[in-house]
Amino acid sequence: MRIALFLSAWLVCLGALAVPNEPATLDRSTWPESLTSPALFDVASRAEILTFSRALLSSEILDENALKQRLGLKTINLEAIEAVRKRMWQRLLANYKLAQQSCDQDASFCYYINDLDSLRKQAGKFEITDDSFYAAWAQPSRMFHQRYLDEQLRLAALFPQISSEIGFFSEQEFSGEGMNDRLFMLTFDSGPSALPGTTDWLTDYLRTQSMSATFFVLGSALQTRLDQGNPQAVQALYKGQCVGVQGWEYRSHSHWQDWQDSILRSSALVRQVLAQRYVPLFRPPYGQRRADSGAFFQAQGLRVALWDIDSQDMAASLTAEQSAHRVLSLMLLWRHGVIAFHDTQVKVRSALPWLLKATAQSGLGWEECAAFR
Incomplete structure (x- = not known):
């Protein structure tokens, strides 16, 4: 019986899976500044938060079939995906507020964001122009955050059928x-x-x-x-x-x-x-x-x-x-x-x-x- 149950679970998991994409990475040499102060850490942090937020916002327009295709999965847990998105938005907002505290020292990527609506609005229109000091970083960063988001959404889509670090089961x-x-x-x-x-x-x-x-x-x-x-x-x-x-x-x-x-x-x-x-x-x-x-x-x-x-x-x-x-x-x-x-x-x-x-x-x-x- 144990063997039969194990094989059944394994076959279900196999049916849900496709080969995942290669892990996301971002060449940090495309960022034009070294992190030589807390304020410069915050500048880079604000930029990464806004770029990821835009990727997260864009993913929300996908319906179930489009998400399956994008994540390379035959079945997905939409409820788990939504829970992970909600948790991400809350953390992104909290992090941007923390990164805002040094805007008086360097105003790069500083926008009036005080709640989730304003973060979503700013993320929706966030762009780096071709003549920007940060132009060389912009496209590699967009690609990184989309691929990294897909990694996380894929984990969520399979949870709890396939457990991972994306979610919790108990207070332990x-x-x-x-x-x-x-x-x-x-x-x-x-x-x-x-x-x-x-x-x-x-x-x-x-x-x-x-x-x-x-x-x-x-x-x-x-x-x-x-x-x-x-x-x-x-x-x-x-x-x-x-x-x-x-x-x-x-x-x-x-x-x-x-x-x-x-x-x-x-x-x-x-x-x-x-x-x-x-x-x-x-x-x-x-x-x-x-x-x-x-x-x-x-x-x-x-x-x-x-x-x-x-x-x-x-x-x-x-x-x-x-x-x-x-x-x-x-x-x-x-x-x-x-x-x-x-x-x-x-x-x-x-x-x-x-x-x-x-x-x-x-x-x-x-x-x-x-x-x-």
């Missing part, structure tokens, strides 16, 4: 949407890497920057590290960092019969070896988990740590530079949030230093990982 789940303005948290998935690997480089690099991050480890990968060395070496690896769990294997926890055991085994191993570094957080691989899993996580004292800024560093089509540029563009758009990288990807060795250098004078902050204990 959170993303970075509730964080303070200009505050970001770094997270890394699917480690630790094999010896010697990117995880070692990354934790050393973060310590040299006096920064911390949350590492969501796989129980099997952690056990391999222990088999290759000793507990003291693993403890030294994560010194000053926080360690949550991602299950025993990197696979979807939505239709896996042993999903609970996967979480319990990995949590027990981390608590045993890294008691001082452990945080009671579970990061679902691919963002996929069961809709009825809230009671389990509550009983285990675990929270489900989602994200709202995805580096897409696992995508073969994105270089390290493109992944970093994507993250910065989304930081400007959302102004706060949880950033998801993978410490098994060598791309992070160049992506993260570039990101920190590009934002070093922009007035943003990096949340200590212990804040989500």
